[in-house]
Amino acid sequence: MEYQKALRQLIEEFKTNFMPSVSLDLAIFGFHDGQLKVLLLRWKGTDDWCLPGGRIRHEENLEVAAYRSLQQRTGLREIFLQQFHTFGDVMRYTNFSKQETMAKLGLPEDITEELVSRDVSVGYYALVEFANAVPTPDFFTEECRWWDIDQIPPLLFDHNDMIKLALKTLRRQLSYQPIGYNLLPDKFTMPDIQQLYETILGQTLDRRNFQKRMLGYNILERLEERKTGGAHKAPYLYRFDKEKYEKALAEEILFVG
Amino acid sequence: MEYQKALRQLIEEFKTNFMPSVSLDLAIFGFHDGQLKVLLLRWKGTDDWCLPGGRIRHEENLEVAAYRSLQQRTGLREIFLQQFHTFGDVMRYTNFSKQETMAKLGLPEDITEELVSRDVSVGYYALVEFANAVPTPDFFTEECRWWDIDQIPPLLFDHNDMIKLALKTLRRQLSYQPIGYNLLPDKFTMPDIQQLYETILGQTLDRRNFQKRMLGYNILERLEERKTGGAHKAPYLYRFDKEKYEKALAEEILFVG
DNA sequence: TCAAAAGTGTTTCCGTTACACCCATGG
DNA sequence: CCATGGGTGTAACGGAAACACTTTTGA
Incomplete structure (x- = not known):
């Protein structure tokens, strides 16, 4: 099966090029039509949504990896990006029915183990200009789109909590830092x-x-x-x-x- | 040589029991005699100081690992402990003369590579009651003691920056959270x-x-x-x-x- | 000409800062 | 009895919040 072959190849590439055990997750906020939005990904063949993520190359700075991942999902560079918390609970995978989702993806068990083994994940949030972003799915997902912040469905892993904390941090940040440069057009009222x-x-x-x-x-x-x-x-x-x-x-x- | 044997054994144990690529570092603040202090470790046979650190067991929550590491260095439990930043620059090892220090430790090169390969490290800071702590070195270090905050020497890795940021976060925290429970005796004026x-x-x-x-x-x-x-x-x-x-x-x- | 939105300045309020007096204790 | 430190209350200040009137524009 062509898909599984590509998948195994991808996992090999992951193993050689990226750091094990660490990942990062992105809460990408956009602003449109008086609504705050978050970018979510839907896994292939499922109705399961989650935050975009990324991994860190062996010789790559953490922050650079975050910017790279952000660009891969939105096409955008030079964006406001901020680390807000690192998540390391083992339990953050319980919400997630591993077998079920993986089965839908047509993944054999050994791959499942590799793919969703327990990681420590660094959470970043970004602020992007809605109109300029080009939401782009990755290998595991087939849909990437904006969701209203108050209509987010139950997500995989602990991603609902991540969004909640990202938003809390963003709101606090708003009170002592200027925000808007990447969220508004060049000229605005x-x-x-x-x-x-x-x-x-x-x-x-x-x-x-x-x-x-x-x-x-x-x-x-x-x-x-x-x-x-x-x-x-x-x-x-x-x-x-x-x-x-x-x-x-x-x-x-x-x-x- | 007995030491090297123990070392190899330890590294084996690390590999099997702990997550690779991720570690944590602790800025443990103590308070004594009107002075703020930080707990530092000195590597065996060297004059090089650094922050205490720790690693995360495969089935252990990140925060639990931090508490465990804290206890191993101070003997204290139930302490104010707070994540403040995750450090992931590759460069954070440049300050550190790998060969030199490792040579002093009598470590062969292959072990050196294993031991100080590049990690992403989660920074925590803790506040402990000075009098109750029992500073305890680990396998790699032979001295563990308090340093006045304003007399800290140049440390290994990026640990000077870590302390700086930890202190900054602590000071900010002070303005919107109560602090003191673990830093003062039960009754105080x-x-x-x-x-x-x-x-x-x-x-x-x-x-x-x-x-x-x-x-x-x-x-x-x-x-x-x-x-x-x-x-x-x-x-x-x-x-x-x-x-x-x-x-x-x-x-x-x-x-x- | 009217409704809806935007431009602008003043007053009020409340929390923070500054500050002074009296009291207790050991030397 | 006095120097030192501790207990307490009030006045002054300043930034944030509340608030009103005028102007512009398309319908």
Whole structure:
């Protein structure tokens, strides 16, 4: 069977090129239509969804591996990517009916053992511009698409918990780091970025206070008007001042009280 | 040679019982005499110091492995232990003159390769009561002792960076989580705990404001007087209300603004 | 001309910081 | 009896939250 042959070959390649026992998982957040989304993969021939993951090459930095994996799933580079926790419970595989899923995939038992043996996994979360991403499945999966954050189904492994913790970390991060550079188009309005914040935080914010705070950070530059299709008064357009933005990210203390 | 035989045996045991490619490192902080200390290990026959580490058994939870390693170095259980970052740079071994150190240890090259091949390492930091800890070296080391936080020598691997980041995380943590349960004796005075905070943060705090804040957390219970040897007015003794303390730790939001 | 959205500034509030006085104890 | 440290309360400050009016635009 052609598929199994390819599979065995892939596993061989894994064994020679990648570190055993360690993997990484990605919670890739996108923003569209006032909704926060997460990128999920569906395994071939099943209805089982999970987070995209990756492995680390023997001579590759962990962070580089995370960026590489992110690019393989979305086509994107130079994205906000942040490690948030490392998961190492043995139990995180119980939620996952190994035999069942593997059987659906048509995998013999010895391969199953190899493939889903217990790993320690480093969790990263990423923020990407929804429109620019090209969701791409990998060898084991046949579908890769965005899910609304509040409509995520029960996932394989401990991936529901991962998303929960990633989101929690992201929300905390939002309070002391600027976010938005990779989530918004080059030019955007104040209502745009406010909606982004409100979506991530899951709560509404005062228009005036938000603007005051955001401008206070000193990382935005205002352009001219915009009228496009929008009815009503045309809001200003803004753009991130890349240099100041990076500086703020590096300092990281900027927004702490 | 007896030593090399034991070593080979140990490595065999590692290979069969522990996960490859993943390890963990511990920044164990202790508090004594108004000084914050870190526990370091010195390799046999060398002047090279490093953080204590550990490995994960195949069927062992990551966190359990961390607690086990902590206990092996200090004899302590039920300690504040917190994951803070996972280190995965290949470069983190450059600082480390492999051949040199290994030669001092009398290790043949093939063992060297096995022993210090590149790992991804999960960093934990712990807070322990200085007086209760019994620093214990492991097979590779002959000395295990406390170092003042501001007198740490250049360490092997990337362990200086690890300590730096651990301390940074600890300080941040201090602002939104109660700390002290494992660092102070059962009964302690307000000046005691204030000194602990000042030591960790590296700055002095206002006596009155500190007390106000600390009591506001509602995790302390006041006992009676204390006079012991101390001259001057006898300060009250306090004790942590274990239940409320645990609750605060679990909520973790308690001290956020 | 009206409804809906955007631009802008002021007041209020609350938590943090700064600060002072009295009390107890051992030398 | 006094120097040193501990107990306690209040005033000042500043950043965040609450809040209102005017302007623009398409329908």
